[in-house]
Amino acid sequence: MKEDKYSKDLLVMQGNGGTVSSSIVSDEAVKTVMSGPASGVMAAAYTSMQCGFSHVVTYDMGGTSCDVGLIADGIPQVTSELEIEYAMPIHVPMVDVHTIGAGGGSLAWVNEAGLLQVGPESAGAEPGPICYGRGGTKPTITDANLVLGRLNPESLLSVDNPVSIETVRNKIINDVGRKLGFKDVEETASAIIRIANMNMAGALRLVSLARGYDPRDFMLFAFGGAGPLHAVSLASELGIPKVLVPMRPGITNAVGCVVADVRHDYVNSINVPLAKVDMDHVHGIFASQIKAGKKIIASEGIDIEEMVIIHQVDMQFQGQTHILNFPVQSPSVRRSTLQSSFEKAYLKRFNVELPEIRAVLVNLHTSVIGRRKPVPLKTLISQVKHKKKLSECIIHSRPVWFDSGWHDTPIYNREFLPPKIKFKGPAVIEQLDTTTVLEPGNNVEVDESGNLIISL
Structure with missing residues (x-):
């Protein structure tokens, strides 16, 4: 590539939702596990925030499987453990994506x-x-x-x-x-x-209700070749009020690679009851993680606009197996703050308080993120000249079966739909990489970036 005068940075996507320089990825290949699904979630977070949505459930349906994730306050949920084939556990930070065998095939x-x-x-x-x-x-x-x-x-x-x-x-x-x-x-x-749809709704409940989040407070971000076909039905099943279908659903994962920031994650184990933890030691670990992250980003020589530091901890109640991850605002966090934050997170997740059981500080996390220059999503809008009237966007009609029977349904060419246009279902919106189905009574609007915003 350099011989062909390619002068930009060559970055590789990681499972944590960030990118890393190709010069060092070979030493940390395990961090690229699940990078494909993670990039889709990152694209969803990036697109949704630009559209004014910070609470999002992501839904990627392809030919063989369906990947779902959750974004709260604009931040994708992250896990530190994944089990792959042959029951082999991987313990590295990665975007928390749940996969089931439900695809078009x-x-x-x-x-x-x-x-x-x-x-x-x-x-x-x-x-x-x-x-x-x-x-x-x-x-x-x-x-x-x-x-x-x-x-x-x-x-x-x-x-x-x-x-x-x-x-x-x-x-x-x-x-x-x-x-x-x-x-x-x-x-x-x-x-x-x-x-x-019932199987996929179950997966969406796992990443929302089972973790203390009410899906009715979220927007469904549907992508993949088959995602927009089922999105409205899934949203209706879960009580989700809005669905967003990006301009190019079939290449959303690729878009995630383009918009992802440079990111390096560090994890140190403590595994000591919180009451016995040396907090100076904790503060020292956070400081060393920050130092290591800044050093490696500087060595990569990647063009970034700013550097962001995020701290998180893993905690559990003594004798239990499940671990909760939650953010901390300062590397000099106090013991009392960790205790109260953990109790709040546990109450939200399990709706129970256990004041008589000792809390254990399991892991310390630091993410050092190099923010890259924002990518304008409008570049994805079709270069085909938009039509001015809604009737001109209809290419034909055909009978489509909904719960109430057959409906003569207009078929729209998405490339023709101009920004700000609004219309109601039933409707089928076709494009090269997917098909979006609107049920009777749904309302849809095309935003300035070409995204479909569907209201149930």
Whole structure:
């Protein structure tokens, strides 16, 4: 790249939501684990803050899986532990992303008990859904969306070898519907979508309700190739009042790499009852972490606008296994402040107080962040000339199945939608990298950066 006169910094994304110089990443390769999902959360945080939303649940649905995360007060939630294949734990700071096997290629099937299941098995890209014409023979979420009119049959049925929509309909009713006692394909496809949505709603509850956050106080940020298809239904299920679909949902993770700051995280273990902790030792550790972070960012020579220091601690009650992480405002934090902050965090998470049990200070965290120059999201807006009238943005219409039955639904080309335009559902908004479905009664507005803001 340098031989081709590339003069910019080459940065690598990390699982903690920050970037690091390529010159040192080889010595800390473990820190790149989960960097893809983390970058999507960082893009969501960056975009949402520019749109005025600081409390966000992120929802990334692709072809094989669904990744969800949570952003509170503009800050993505972070964890220090992840278990990968073969039950191998990794103990490095990373954005807290929960993954389930629910994607466009997830298979719909009836188990031995006669119950409908969707996923975690997937058709993948090969052979893929039946409608792709690549040899897939088992119904998927994508096939269900197709027969319900939510996806464009003209584009999907000719991905590879032509497949008729009747072939897809017959496979869904024969392989799934009749085993469940359903009489028509619409009822079967709707059941597939409902089960998939229920699974994904469960994942969203894990990162919100299970951690003391009410999803009704959040906005749902939907991205990935399949995320906007299901976003409104999920938001309705969880009581989330608004959904944001970014301008380029299919490349949101890549956008996260572009907007992410330089970041270095440091963790030191204490694992001593708080009452016995030497606070001077704690303050010294924080100071050494700050020094190390500033030194390494200076050595990277990356162009940054400012440096930000964030401190956090991990604590638990003695005898318990679950650990709570929470921020501290100063490296010279007092013992009493740690105690009260931990008790508040524990009460919020578990809704119980345990004053008779001793608190344990487990870990000290410091994040040294080099803020990079902001990236204008308006650069993602299509260069296609916008239409002036809403009617000019409609490319055609087709029947789409909602809970109340078939609706003749306008199909919009998202590239044509100008900023500030507003309209109501039902509607389907198509673009190259995704399809957004609006249910009857939904309201949508296009903001100045081209994002869709959907109100339920």
